[in-house]
Amino acid sequence: MVVLANPPQALRSSGRLTLQVAEIAPDTTAFRCLDWDRDRFDIEFELENGTTYNSFLIRGEQTALIDTTHRKFQDLYLERLSQEIDWSQLDYLVVNHTEPDHSGLVPAILSRAPQVTVVGSKVAIQFLESMVHRPFNYLIVKSGSSLDLGGGHHLEFVSAPNLHWPDTILTYDASTRVLFPCDVFGMHYCSDCLWDETPHLLEADFQTYYDCLMGPNARSVLMALKRMQPLAVDLIATGHGPLLKHHHADWVERYRTWSENQAKAETFVALFYVDEYGYSDRLMRTITTGITKTGVAVEWVDLSVADPHEIRELVNCAAGIVIGMPPQSSQTTVTQVNFSTILATASSRQLFGLFETGGGKDEPIYPLRAQLRGLGLVEAFPPIVVKGAATAVIDQLCDEAGTDLGQRLSAIAPSNKAKPSNLALIKPWAG
Numbered sequence: 194m195v196v197l198a199n200p201p202q203a204l205r206s207s208g209r210l211t212l213q214v215a216e217i218a219p220d221t222t223a224f225r226c227l228d229w230d231r232d233r234f235d236i237e238f239e240l241e242n243g244t245t246y247n248s249f250l251i252r253g254e255q256t257a258l259i260d261t262t263h264r265k266f267q268d269l270y271l272e273r274l275s276q277e278i279d280w281s282q283l284d285y286l287v288v289n290h291t292e293p294d295h296s297g298l299v300p301a302i303l304s305r306a307p308q309v310t311v312v313g314s315k316v317a318i319q320f321l322e323s324m325v326h327r328p329f330n331y332l333i334v335k336s337g338s339s340l341d342l343g344g345g346h347h348l349e350f351v352s353a354p355n356l357h358w359p360d361t362i363l364t365y366d367a368s369t370r371v372l373f374p375c376d377v378f379g380m381h382y383c384s385d386c387l388w389d390e391t392p393h394l395l396e397a398d399f400q401t402y403y404d405c406l407m408g409p410n411a412r413s414v415l416m417a418l419k420r421m422q423p424l425a426v427d428l429i430a431t432g433h434g435p436l437l438k439h440h441h442a443d444w445v446e447r448y449r450t451w452s453e454n455q456a457k458a459e460t461f462v463a464l465f466y467v468d469e470y471g472y473s474d475r476l477m478r479t480i481t482t483g484i485t486k487t488g489v490a491v492e493w494v495d496l497s498v499a500d501p502h503e504i505r506e507l508v509n510c511a512a513g514i515v516i517g518m519p520p521q522s523s524q525t526t527v528t529q530v531n532f533s534t535i536l537a538t539a540s541s542r543q544l545f546g547l548f549e550t551g552g553g554k555d556e557p558i559y560p561l562r563a564q565l566r567g568l569g570l571v572e573a574f575p576p577i578v579v580k581g582a583a584t585a586v587i588d589q590l591c592d593e594a595g596t597d598l599g600q601r602l603s604a605i606a607p608s609n610k611a612k613p614s615n616l617a618l619i620k621p622w623a624g
């Protein structure tokens with residue numbers, strides 16, 4: 194049960210930027226930066242109701258800040274935060290997503306709290322390293338990772354790549370049952386209302402946001418929803434818009450319904466990898482760029498943490514398979530079981546491509562290639578084997594390989610570009 198311990202207070206600054214601070218759960222404070230007049234977000238869509246950038250503070254025995262805010266709120270936000278915490282006592286900064294509307298003040302936080310440990314996905318940490326240009330303490334997390342803040346606050350993390358950037362994680366506090374998903378389930382809607390008590394006023398902005406940011410990766414949304422399923426959620430503390438308390442299950446159900454509808458008609462490639470080896474994350478990102486250019490979607494699966502059921506389901510539906518092989522000697526039992534599942538499920542209607550990075554003399558890519566060919570799958574591009582550092586030439590090769598695969602799949606299923614409408618799929622609000 195979420196308790197509103199104190200009523201929200203609004204601190205007005207010059208212009209149309211304001212800050213709302215509210216206790217949203219035990220030991221948990223929201224800092225909602227209200228950007229009343231913002232009328233455009235990237236090139237993607239016009240905003241009719243402004244937006245907000247929401248940041249959160251959890252005070253257990255250790256203190257964690259979850260996401261920051263847009264740099265335009267620097268003075269307002271940092272001044273208020275300084276009243277709440279002693280910077281030298283800030284232990285963690287969780288970065289669910291690194292787009293600047295949430296990470297714009299990470300450098301400012303690091304200046305004030307150089308001891309802080311930044312928590313994020315591997316990709317997020319890489320993005321931040323290139324953004325802040327200074328060393329910092331960090332902790333890489335993914336699905337299954339957890340972090341005990343003490344005082345009952347035990348954070349769990351869920352990987353949600355492609356929602357809507359490759360860096361995304363969701364953070365969940367098991368003691369308060371609050372989910373902090375950053376962009377996911379958000380909406381660009383600015384008002385003093387902290388909660389979602391008027392869903393009929395919000396639903397148009399909620400759907401526009403889904404259509405622009407999440408709908409293009411509908412299958413990834415479904416994967417993230419599946420990973421979220423074991424979490425008992427009472428409150429979704431989103432990074433944009435009001436916090437979802439009164440109707441959180443209905444909002445999640447909308448994501449599920451829309452994504453199932455989108456995914457039905459989607460041609461996609463399942464890209465399997467193990468992210469701890471060599472330059473596999475860089476290669477998979479450039480291959481993905483090439484594939485998605487052609488209008489074909491990509492679903493990433495880390496073989497070291499996925500379960501065989503998830504693998505089977507994806508391989509059954511995928512039009513193409515790309516596998517990034519780790520060295521044979523480094524494969525865990527889980528990884529090997531998952532490779533076997535791919536081989537047991539793949540079929541001759543599929544195209545495939547392979548890459549390998551970080552390997553030594555044991556090049557497992559060639560036996561795997563022979564096995565897939567033996568099953569009747571058609572190779573879309575020659576194996577990519579990287580022995581040294583990844584370079585711009587390798588990037589280009591991967592991009593072109595992905596494009597070749599995507600174009601061949603598009604030629605097989607040209608009708609897949611017509612996306613089904615999500616209109617009329619949702620149920621009216623209860624009550």
Ligand code: FEO
Binds near residue numbers: 293295
């Ligand atoms: Fe709200 Fe993707 O940033």
